[in-house]
Amino acid sequence: MKFDRIPIGKFSLMTQLTQKALRFYDRKGLLVPAAKDTFTGYRCYTYPQIERGVKIRTLSWMGFRLDEIATLLNAEDCGDRELIGEMMQNRSAQNEQEIRRLAKIQQILLKQTDTLELFSMSVSEPTIKEVPEMRVISKRELGSYEVTIGKLIGELFAFVEDSNNPRNNIKLTGPCMFICHDEEYMETGADIEVAIPVSGNVCVDDFSVNVETLPAIKAVSAIHRGPYHEVGTAYTYLFEYMDEQGMELAGPSRALYLNNPDDVPEDELMSEIQLPVNLKE
Template identity: 25%
Template sequence: MRAGLTVGEFSRVTHLSAKTLRHYHDVGLLEPADVDSSTGYRYYSLDQVPAAQVIRRLRDLDMPVADVRAVLSAEDVAGRNKLIAVHLDRLEAKLVEARTAVDALRDLLRRSPAGPVVEHRSVPAQPAIGIRAVIDRVDVLSWWQGALGELNGIVGAQRLHRTGPSGGLFDSDLYEHERGEAVVFVPVDGAVRPVGRVTDFVVPAAELAVTVHEGPLDDIDLTYGDLGTYAARHEIGVTGPLREYYLRDPIETSAEREWRTEVGWPIFRSDSARG
């Protein structure tokens, strides 16, 4: 009497290939009901069909093998459903990320081929308060937002007079090596009492090619690309941090589409160019 369904028969019943069934056997996810000791042939039982169907659907949803194994071995329905719900939440988060990436790509394809509107600006040195740190590129946005809030808190607490928009300086290493120095600052006048990370700071003078980025900072790399291309074609670039001025920032509005950021690229300008 046969021990059960052969691999081929079980494959037809479950729509799982022989290769997949062997893999699931090797990783302990779906072991055969019986293995012939003399031939090594594997046999499955009809009772394993529901488990195979569950495994197939969970793997179709990209659930890791370890998590599928945990679902199958869950002691009760509540525990099993909780594991599945956690994975579904992860999938939904990935769908949001994918939708954001798709929208960003479509926006890129719809961009006007016309170059950026660029202003040349001579920026004098400015007294300010600032927060300086060496950070990883992946942490820039969260660090920037926290530093900006902290600086504005000090401005209010010490009743300092703002003399211009807040801004940031970002070292080239941050982009080239994904880790580098960044400074967020608020220009002020009056006596500053350093507190925690906040110290007095002088924003250095610079000659800049400046353009404006509208909206969230997630795609500010496109504005940098436009400005950097313009600078490479029409200007003499110089060593120095890239610069941003936040004309409308998260302190003013939480609506990211309303943010307005000036991006400054350091350049060399002769006296005749200034004239």
């Protein structure tokens, strides 16, 4: 079939994609040139490929990752509008979160204060405490912190409040907590467990809810005041303290949610971070 060949340089100008990006998209199979010279490897494109190139550039500008762009383009080829809509909604939610983060940063910058002092004020001084063993109901799965923690909390409270299970006689004995089973921060695929301390009769039946006893621990603890996405400040503070004291982490960290985000403003949220440690005798 005869077609108009567009050299890579001209195609780069038409799509506003660099030649380096075009070669990368070629290797990834995302935008493969219609023809390549057998001897020189010189790439040529066709006019119908211009639209695909522009879509790739636009989707990248919107914040989609390369694998997401490939999925979106494939969904368009297959006519899967539902998948496209779902991915656009997810991207929108992520953008809203980023907008809130940037707005918070702008507030801090406009205050023209010592930001290091401001951050330290949001975290209490570290303390060492004995945390007794506790019986909990819990759920555990892989996911992202932003989505999965809230999802599991909702599922656990739905289980507690389930009126269709009269054999449950559950009393909450402590705040809901997030237990981190990973040894590093994970953008996706994090090993997340959410637990609620309870007493009384618990009948799990067919629910994917666990009943377990968390071990007693010695922990370095601090209280963080402010939005959940800023709680990393407390972790940094505690790990620096542990390093100064020659302590090492001795188990999964715990984050206890001390008040309800439905009841207080974001800036007044309270979280207690507990890092299990081995103390020198």
